[in-house]
Amino acid sequence: MRRYFVTGLLVWLPIVVTFAVLAWIVGTLDALIDWLPERWRPETLLGYRIPGLGVVAAVSLVFATGIVAANVLGQRLIELWEALIRRIPIVKSLYSSVKQVSETLFSEGGQAFRTAVLVEYPRRGAWTVAFVTGEPPAAVVGGTGVAEPMIAVYVPTTPNPTSGFLLLVPESEIIPLELGIDEALKYVISLGTITPTAMPPSIHSPDAGT
Incomplete structure (x- = not known):
């Protein structure tokens, strides 16, 4: 029953x-x-x-x-x-x-929320799905002391993606996902129960995020 x-x-x-x-x-x-x-x-x-x-x-x-x-x-x-x-x-x-x-x-030329990525958050070794929102201004990046390019990403909360966190992450520590925005959002909203059709094998590589 x-x-x-x-x-x-x-x-x-x-x-x-x-x-x-x-x-x-x-x-x-x-x-x-x-x-x-x-x-x-x-x-x-x-x-x-x-x-x-x-x-x-x-x-x-x-x-x-x-x-x-x-x-x-x-x-x-x-x-x-x-x-x-x-x-x-x-x-x-x-x-x-x-x-x-x-x-x-x-805007037609904007790149915000066009790319789903993986970032290490909230600690090293823990990965989360995020969305690229653009490049942060030089005035903000200068305060980080990081020499390489930085990318602004939005980390949504689960299961409500309308709230989340804005992170500035070094470009070399971002892993692009072979997923559409819809699939990535479904994965976040479903608490990880809906398996995306493609995930990059690099997330299991020992060199990932370095």
């Missing part, structure tokens, strides 16, 4: 969690419709609420913003908006940080 119960649980748990997350996302975006004047809401015009309309509205808003921001007039409006934001003491710091991170992650 225990075997049957566990088998059934493994079938239903991913389904329930997936639909619960989707329902939360749709419900959150549908709440955007409540910002409209009451006379423009679907329940007023049609007499009933349309599930998922908030998702369509959010995607349309993002797409329309992209179209406007791609032309000269839109760029000028964004510059005026950012100039206004920079005048607000606390908001300007938060906005600038989020903007820089967004541009780094989503």
Whole structure:
């Protein structure tokens, strides 16, 4: 009976969690419709609420913003908006940080989170999966006293990869993984229970990390 119960649980748990997350996302975006004047809401015009309309509205808003921001007039409006934001003491710091991170992650030429690697952390002989985020500035690297190039990597926590640690690691101590970002994240989130399709044999080499 225990075997049957566990088998059934493994079938239903991913389904329930997936639909619960989707329902939360749709419900959150549908709440955007409540910002409209009451006379423009679907329940007023049609007499009933349309599930998922908030998702369509959010995607349309993002797409329309992209179209406007791609032309000269839109760029000028964004510059005026950012100039206004920079005048607000606390908001300007938060906005600038989020903007820089967004541009780094989503820019076509950016290399952040494009490469999964292995680094020795939190001690020698213990390895963890990390993601390359870029090259640290010279002002930061100079304080380490390390002569060779340094690489900034993000070490996610398990099973929640949205929190973690930023490490500056010598380039020679980083082992690139023959894994896609999706596979590496699955390995981290699953607590190591999902085996990636490829792992470099060098992690078992006595010269690894030297």
